[in-house]
Amino acid sequence: MRYIILEDEHLTAERLAKMVKTARPEYKLLAELDSVSAAVKWLKQNPHPQIAFFDIQLADGISFEVFEQVKIDFPAIFTTAFNEYAIKAFKVNSIDYLLKPIGEADLLLAIEKFERMQQPAAISSELISAITRQLSEPRYRKRFIVWVGEHIKTIDTDGIAMFHAMNKSTFIRTADNRDYGIEFTLELLENDIDPLMFFRVNRSTIISKKFITDIVVYSSSRLKVMLSIPTEEPIIVSRERVADFKQWLEL
Template identity: 45%
Template sequence: MNILVIEDERPAARRIINLIKELLPSAKIFGHLDSIEDSIKWLHSNPAPDLILSDIELADGKSFEIFKQVDIVSPIIFTTAYDQYAIKAFKLNSIDYLLKPIDPDELALAIEKYENQNKPATINIQMLQSMMQSQQKQYKERFMVKVGEKIHSVPTKDISFFYSAEKATFIQTKEKRKYLIDYTLDHLESEIDPKIFFRLNRKYIASLDAIDDIITYSNSRLKINLKDCGDQDILVSREKVTTFKLWLDG
């Protein structure tokens, strides 16, 4: 069984591949491919895989663009960060959609469905895009924080960046106020708008307005200076540089 993985986030791709290996030890896995362009090239140059697992949001656009330019005969399991209601609606189209982070049991059920049906997928691109637009995730508009014995509401639009320190997570506002919040950075990534905030590394998620300077650094990395932040060692890894630049371009 040949499986193609299309996923632009290296940790997510690694997790999907490891889960597939556990479920299907004899499967031959291709990828991960991390862009629309590379995926189109691969599909034009190789025999159709038995199954495709594809993220919806890639660094250079939505993966639906791939299927507009290549005739796909392989069944597809999409992965997505969209909410559970959209996932249920998409399943009516006889293609499986898994909510990220991928649950091993959900992936096992999706593969079982593929093995039972084992038939080409039919994709109504216009229907999918319409549903995507109507079911887009609603991101947090405010965070409740405790100040002494009082509870304050901090609008997300007023937050400069999120950061972790001493096993806790904090927000810093544009007015330089700092508050402790009951979230991990990993959890926050799915709760805040990715068009406004970017996960720089394991310690920082920053808004575009918070970025003061971007400096080229050794090993093809970038060094980021954030406004009103004393940390001088905020680095964007080489693997995330391309995605970061695309985010900056909007």
């Protein structure tokens, strides 16, 4: 069985591929794609797979946009953190889904379901439109997946005190004052996390409102922010961001 993965988090895609290999060693991964545009380009230039794993929310859009640009003649398993209403829509139309973080048992059940289906249901344009409407409201990341040695750990955004960039790498700092590397730039994070919860105070730091303990006036019309966790360097709100920062505090 030939398959593709459409997922914008490399660690998640890598973990999913390993799980598929464990469940079905004979399955062949044709491509790991990370965006709507990459998926459209690949599907137009290559023979289609027999099955696909599609993350719904991608950096450049929603995976359903692929169906609007390419005729899809293969079944798909969607990975999602969807609400119950949308999940029911998947079930009614014989489209399977996996809630993140994906469990091995759930993955195996989804694969077995598709293997039993002699004629997988077509994904109708009406369904695509209905679910796309549900996705029109902003949806922000609730958790991140990180590697800790050979282990995978999930970190809820509620437990993140700050994101900071250092030496061309980006790190999460958690409530217990630990750093975890992630494959995001701060620019990408700004579009991916809840702006009511997080604010980018300068070029290298995004902080969580939840962890602010004090704010004091600093030199050159800037502000200094103290968090409930220690930091190596003072967190300074740059002069051009001070006005927006004050407004953010009131939200």
